[in-house]
Amino acid sequence: MSVKPSMAANQPGAPGEQVGGLARLPKTPTGIHGLDEVTGGGLPRGRPTLVCGPAGCGKTLLAMEFLVRGIVEFDEPGVFVTFEESADDLIANVASLGFDLRRYEADGHLVIDHVSLVGGEMEETGDWDLDGLFLRLGAAIDAVGAQRVVLDTIETLFGAFSDTATLRSELRRLFAWLKGRGVTAVITGERGDGTLTRHGIEEYVSDCVIVLDHRVTEQTSTRRLRILKYRGSLHGTNEYPFLIGEAGISVLPVTSPGLLNTVSTQRVSTGVARLDAMLGGGGFYRGSTVLVSGTAGTGKSTLAAQFCNAACSRGERAMYFAFEESQAEILRNMASVGIDLRRWVDAGLLRFQCFRPSLLGLEAHLFAVQKFVTEFDPTVVVKDPASDLFRVGTVADVSAMLARQVDFLKAKGVTSLFTSLSTFGDPTHAGEQVASLVDTWLVVKTMEGNGEHNRILSVLKSRGMAHSNQIREFLLTGQGIELADVYVGPEGVLTGSARQAQEAKERSDGAAWQEDLEQRRVNLERRRESVEAEVADLWREFENEADIVGRLLSHGSTGVEDRAGQRAEQGRLRRADPDEPASMARISDIQIGGK
Amino acid sequence: MNATVSPDTPIPEGKELWYLRLYVAGQSPRSLHALANLKRLCDEYLAGHYEIEVIDLIESPSLARGDDILAIPTLVRRLPEPLRRIIGDLSNTERVLVGLRLLPAPLQ
Numbered sequence: 001m002s003v004k005p006s007m008a009a010n011q012p013g014a015p016g017e018q019v020g021g022l023a024r025l026p027k028t029p030t031g032i033h034g035l036d037e038v039t040g041g042g043l044p045r046g047r048p049t050l051v052c053g054p055a056g057c058g059k060t061l062l063a064m065e066f067l068v069r070g071i072v073e074f075d076e077p078g079v080f081v082t083f084e085e086s087a088d089d090l091i092a093n094v095a096s097l098g099f100d101l102r103r104y105e106a107d108g109h110l111v112i113d114h115v116s117l118v119g120g121e122m123e124e125t126g127d128w129d130l131d132g133l134f135l136r137l138g139a140a141i142d143a144v145g146a147q148r149v150v151l152d153t154i155e156t157l158f159g160a161f162s163d164t165a166t167l168r169s170e171l172r173r174l175f176a177w178l179k180g181r182g183v184t185a186v187i188t189g190e191r192g193d194g195t196l197t198r199h200g201i202e203e204y205v206s207d208c209v210i211v212l213d214h215r216v217t218e219q220t221s222t223r224r225l226r227i228l229k230y231r232g233s234l235h236g237t238n239e240y241p242f243l244i245g246e247a248g249i250s251v252l253p254v255t256s257p258g259l260l261n262t263v264s265t266q267r268v269s270t271g272v273a274r275l276d277a278m279l280g281g282g283g284f285y286r287g288s289t290v291l292v293s294g295t296a297g298t299g300k301s302t303l304a305a306q307f308c309n310a311a312c313s314r315g316e317r318a319m320y321f322a323f324e325e326s327q328a329e330i331l332r333n334m335a336s337v338g339i340d341l342r343r344w345v346d347a348g349l350l351r352f353q354c355f356r357p358s359l360l361g362l363e364a365h366l367f368a369v370q371k372f373v374t375e376f377d378p379t380v381v382v383k384d385p386a387s388d389l390f391r392v393g394t395v396a397d398v399s400a401m402l403a404r405q406v407d408f409l410k411a412k413g414v415t416s417l418f419t420s421l422s423t424f425g426d427p428t429h430a431g432e433q434v435a436s437l438v439d440t441w442l443v444v445k446t447m448e449g450n451g452e453h454n455r456i457l458s459v460l461k462s463r464g465m466a467h468s469n470q471i472r473e474f475l476l477t478g479q480g481i482e483l484a485d486v487y488v489g490p491e492g493v494l495t496g497s498a499r500q501a502q503e504a505k506e507r508s509d510g511a512a513w514q515e516d517l518e519q520r521r522v523n524l525e526r527r528r529e530s531v532e533a534e535v536a537d538l539w540r541e542f543e544n545e546a547d548i549v550g551r552l553l554s555h556g557s558t559g560v561e562d563r564a565g566q567r568a569e570q571g572r573l574r575r576a577d578p579d580e581p582a583s584m585a586r587i588s589d590i591q592i593g594g595k
Numbered sequence: 596m597n598a599t600v601s602p603d604t605p606i607p608e609g610k611e612l613w614y615l616r617l618y619v620a621g622q623s624p625r626s627l628h629a630l631a632n633l634k635r636l637c638d639e640y641l642a643g644h645y646e647i648e649v650i651d652l653i654e655s656p657s658l659a660r661g662d663d664i665l666a667i668p669t670l671v672r673r674l675p676e677p678l679r680r681i682i683g684d685l686s687n688t689e690r691v692l693v694g695l696r697l698l699p700a701p702l703q
Contacts, residue, residue: 125683126628126684128682132667136660136665
């Protein structure tokens with residue numbers, strides 16, 4: 001990766017920054033989106049840069065944008081010397097990008113000099129040099145105080161002069177002269193057979209070489225840019241895809257090579273309360289990336305729609321990228337499961353972007369998504385199904401594109417949900433390519449049993465949260481998605497009618513138990529009544545007896561005192577010891593029942 | 596050095612005017628050499644019906660755009676039409692004559 005020096009060091013007019021006692025190479029920012037990132041700040045200031053590539057790769061446009069950005073953004077006037085297209089053609093060609101070259105010319109910021117080489121080769125009658133071109137260029141530079149110069153495409157001179165030895169030495173002199181003038185120059189060249197440029201002018205322009213390419217893989221064209229050489233500077237060495245969009249060139253470096261996104265602990269509801277609970281309560285983390293993978297017809301889109309619905313219900317904006325269905329189809333289909341998305345579309349909270357991914361190349365797709373998201377600024381983005389992108393490019397390309405997209409969305413704090421269609425078999429397969437990119441991975445699949453297919457959902461992974469390890473049955477009801485417990489029995493997980501049968505059985509078992517318990521309660525009550533009756537009888541018996549005894553005691557003298565008198569009389573007769581006084585007051589001493 | 600060299604006498608009967616424009620850069624030896632060669636050739640082949648205009652691009656660089664001048668020296672045949680351009684110091688007489696169509700082009 002490129003090491004990006006501080007931009008401040010590369011501002012126009014800024015002297016080379018002192019780094020460890022060494023002056024850093026001063027650079028001229030191009031202002032072209034992404035190019036300054038991969039070049040570490042721009043093109044070498046005051047030196048020529050070669051931009052080469054095959055026909056139609058965007059050389060002229062890149063060179064022109066370099067000039068226009070210089071004029072508009074950095075207040076650096078420019079000179080464009082065109083050897084091929086006429087000034088009028090050039091002006092017309094870039095007008096669609098919003099570059100008003102005539103105005104810049106009228107304002108004295110731009111000179112377009114068309115060097116016409118019609119008439120073919122000129123008769124050479126002796127020694128010559130290119131002083132005419134030098135003087136012309138010098139006059140143009142002086143006229144506007146140009147700091148940027150483009151020569152497009154200087155190699156066409158080889159078609160006009162037969163004495164190539166002289167021409168080569170003159171070109172060498174020209175580049176040295178440009179350096180001497182201190183202008184930052186872009187020289188374009190068409191790619192030759194086995195060489196960077198047809199006539200090998202890379203030999204003379206050696207400070208910075210940028211190679212553009214235009215390749216078609218699997219019927220999709222991708223433009224790429226590579227910094228082949230940058231003397232005295234670190235630079236990105238990869239091939240970077242670039243696009244020619246409505247606002248000019250966009251080079252797409254990996255947006256956050258350093259993974260420095262700020263993270264949020266805030267949760268975003270999935271729109272399904274039970275699923276929020278499965279994710280440890282609250283739902284996904286804001287700004288995280290969610291993958292929902294599953295086979296066809298498992299309700300991935302419905303889950304995505306409910307997620308959008310929940311976001312819109314909170315008053316947030318959601319954007320839905322649909323690659324297989326139209327907006328009308330989605331609205332109709334979701335209404336059938338009770339998710340009314342139309343009201344959010346009408347309220348301006350939900351926006352659909354429906355297109356086939358094959359319509360655009362991968363890079364254009366990435367660019368389009370970034371553009372739409374930047375414009376609408378949603379908090380929630382759905383791509384349904386993201387797996388369609390794998391039809392557009394190779395797995396490696398798509399994964400790289402998705403990685404950049406994830407970085408982009410994370411950097412914006414957008415919670416994104418990608419669905420992924422897997423073919424029959426392992427439903428986790430389709431997600432493999434993107435699995436490591438996502439924070440939360442939900443799998444929905446169908447289970448066959450009891451002559452029916454039932455949907456189940458599980459959380460395969462969810463970074464940073466204590467998520468449930470349970471499988472839930474996933475039901476599409478008239479009120480959206482509901483999750484139900486599944487039963488795990490000896491024959492595995494029970495879903496659908498088997499689950500309902502199990503639930504019914506449990507309900508009936510419960511009823512029987514209730515009945516049984518009630519019966520026992522009644523029995524116990526009866527028993528209590530009989531016990532209490534018995535106890536009451538005993539007490540009655542006891543009280544009768546006590547009553548009798550009490551009566552006897554109150555009439556006292558008759559029985560006991562007679563017997564004591566008789567014993568005393570007998571004692572007297574038998575000369576016995578005097579008896580202890582009788583203590584018969586205690587009731588316990590009374591023998592009950594005549595014993 | 597911008598100057599015009601015109602014939603002193605009227606154009607002879609049956610001859611057309613040759614109007615030639617020579618672009619040079621200052622008083623460089625190559626420029627002076629070219630002008631000398633041109634005058635010699637004109638006197639020899641176009642006596643009495645030629646006119647030479649010398650344009651010094653160091654003095655007026657903006658004029659380079661008019662005739663699309665890159666190389667120095669460049670000789671432009673303005674008249675007779677069509678316009679023709681040849682470059683170099685005009686030291687190769689045969690090539691100058693061919694370039695100005697004073698001689699037929701050699702068969703390739």
